[in-house]
Amino acid sequence: MKKFLFQLVVVVAFASCTVLPHEKKSSESLAHLKTDVAILASDAFEGRAIGTPGADKAAGYIRDRFLRIGLRPKGTLGFFQAFSFIPQGHGQVHQVGDSLKMGKSLVKEINGKNVVGYLDNGAANTIIIGAHYDHLGWGDENSLWTGERAIHNGADDNASGVSAMIELARKFKADKSASTNKYNYLFIAFSGEEKGLWGSNYFSKNPTVDLATVNCMMNMDMVGRLNAEHALSISGTGTSPEFENWLTKNNKTNFKLLFDKSGIGPSDHSSFYNMGVPVLHFFTGQHSDYHKPSDDFDKINYEGLNEVVNYMYAMCVEMNGHSKLEFTKTIDPKPMNSSFKVTLGVMPDYMFSGEGMRIDGVKENRPAAMAGLKQGDIVVRLGTNKITDMSSYMEALGKFNEGDTTEVEYIREGKSIVGPVIFK
Numbered sequence: 001m002k003k004f005l006f007q008l009v010v011v012v013a014f015a016s017c018t019v020l021p022h023e024k025k026s027s028e029s030l031a032h033l034k035t036d037v038a039i040l041a042s043d044a045f046e047g048r049a050i051g052t053p054g055a056d057k058a059a060g061y062i063r064d065r066f067l068r069i070g071l072r073p074k075g076t077l078g079f080f081q082a083f084s085f086i087p088q089g090h091g092q093v094h095q096v097g098d099s100l101k102m103g104k105s106l107v108k109e110i111n112g113k114n115v116v117g118y119l120d121n122g123a124a125n126t127i128i129i130g131a132h133y134d135h136l137g138w139g140d141e142n143s144l145w146t147g148e149r150a151i152h153n154g155a156d157d158n159a160s161g162v163s164a165m166i167e168l169a170r171k172f173k174a175d176k177s178a179s180t181n182k183y184n185y186l187f188i189a190f191s192g193e194e195k196g197l198w199g200s201n202y203f204s205k206n207p208t209v210d211l212a213t214v215n216c217m218m219n220m221d222m223v224g225r226l227n228a229e230h231a232l233s234i235s236g237t238g239t240s241p242e243f244e245n246w247l248t249k250n251n252k253t254n255f256k257l258l259f260d261k262s263g264i265g266p267s268d269h270s271s272f273y274n275m276g277v278p279v280l281h282f283f284t285g286q287h288s289d290y291h292k293p294s295d296d297f298d299k300i301n302y303e304g305l306n307e308v309v310n311y312m313y314a315m316c317v318e319m320n321g322h323s324k325l326e327f328t329k330t331i332d333p334k335p336m337n338s339s340f341k342v343t344l345g346v347m348p349d350y351m352f353s354g355e356g357m358r359i360d361g362v363k364e365n366r367p368a369a370m371a372g373l374k375q376g377d378i379v380v381r382l383g384t385n386k387i388t389d390m391s392s393y394m395e396a397l398g399k400f401n402e403g404d405t406t407e408v409e410y411i412r413e414g415k416s417i418v419g420p421v422i423f424k
């Protein structure tokens with residue numbers, strides 16, 4: 001009788017640990033995700049535009065969440081890493097007001113901050129998980145809204161990614177099974193992404209962990225609209241040899257996976273790829289509310305968002321069983337929506353405020369790479385066109401056609417170099 005009772009107790013206990021806590025965990029995750037998206041996308045934060053009180057409030061909220069989870073501060077001022085920026089170039093608004101004189105143009109400096117939290121497992125290497133928290137405020141030059149002035153709440157873009165990141169932090173911290181502790185984790189909420197990856201660019205140049213010890217950077221930008229086809233786009237899959245195998249193997253909820261090998265794309269992972277870090281970027285796809293006030297919390301697929309969280313968690317469990325990843329360069333495609341007939345195939349350094357256009361990354365097999373240009377080179381002339389900043393660089397590019405050969409002058413380590421470049 002006793003024995004039977006004991007067995008019964010064991011069976012009940014076993015059943016309750018396998019089924020019930022799992023269900024409890026899932027609904028717990030859903031509740032956290034819903035709360036965080038609702039708060040970050042609320043009108044109180046006024047669309048979280050960099051340099052506004054709304055963005056500061058959002059940064060404060062994320063810091064408080066990191067604190068409550070038990071992460072350690074890993075910014076330069078507690079959890080915060082402040083940076084300032086002078087907008088320049090194509091598509092940027094040159095604001096003149098209480099201005100700062102920079103070179104010939106009067107432009108207003110914009111101040112932003114990243115929020116950085118650390119889970120220190122005493123490991124040699126670190127996995128970075130990031131998502132930008134800034135959005136378009138009341139609508140800026142990147143808004144696609146033509147109606148009355150309104151708050152762009154940015155629930156999918158990118159309260160979804162930030163909430164998923166916070167939930168991952170909570171899950172790693174709560175992991176008692178040691179299945180994720182062979183790496184440390186650095187969680188970064190970036191600002192200034194919408195203006196041109198400012199926050200991630202700044203962090204990658206001023207990292208608070210040694211980038212040589214970073215295993216990989218996983219980015220989420222718009223992961224809240226998983227559709228009926230279950231399509232999940234993942235970029236950067238070519239930046240380390242095992243990525244595609246592991247992503248396929250750990251796809252337990254039948255995502256329709258769309259792989260893009262390139263490490264360069266329109267979000268913060270590019271800043272890390274340019275520094276030689278393997279990257280993965282998660283995205284549930286484009287929609288008609290993109291960059292409009294209608295991108296709001298009620299349109300988010302929270303079950304889908306939780307599936308992305310679980311998938312990324314599974315990838316970290318996978319990486320826990322392997323040594324530090326190898327980095328591979330990828331062949332990066334020509335930008336599709338470029339208004340220019342030609343490009344150099346470089347990523348400009350938008351943080352650079354000196355004379356010329358400093359290169360932040362060079363795409364393989366594109367004109368700049370073929371001409372021998374490298375990261376850090378400052379382009380000062382294309383043909384007869386002097387290049388002083390981003391606008392003059394864009395203007396100069398507009399003067400060439402595919403197939404043209406011209407001369408490029410650039411500064412490398414203080415010395416001027418002139419060579420041919422072919423636009424093809």
Ligand SMILES: [Zn+2]
Pocket residue numbers: 132157158193221222
């Ligand atoms: Zn975004």
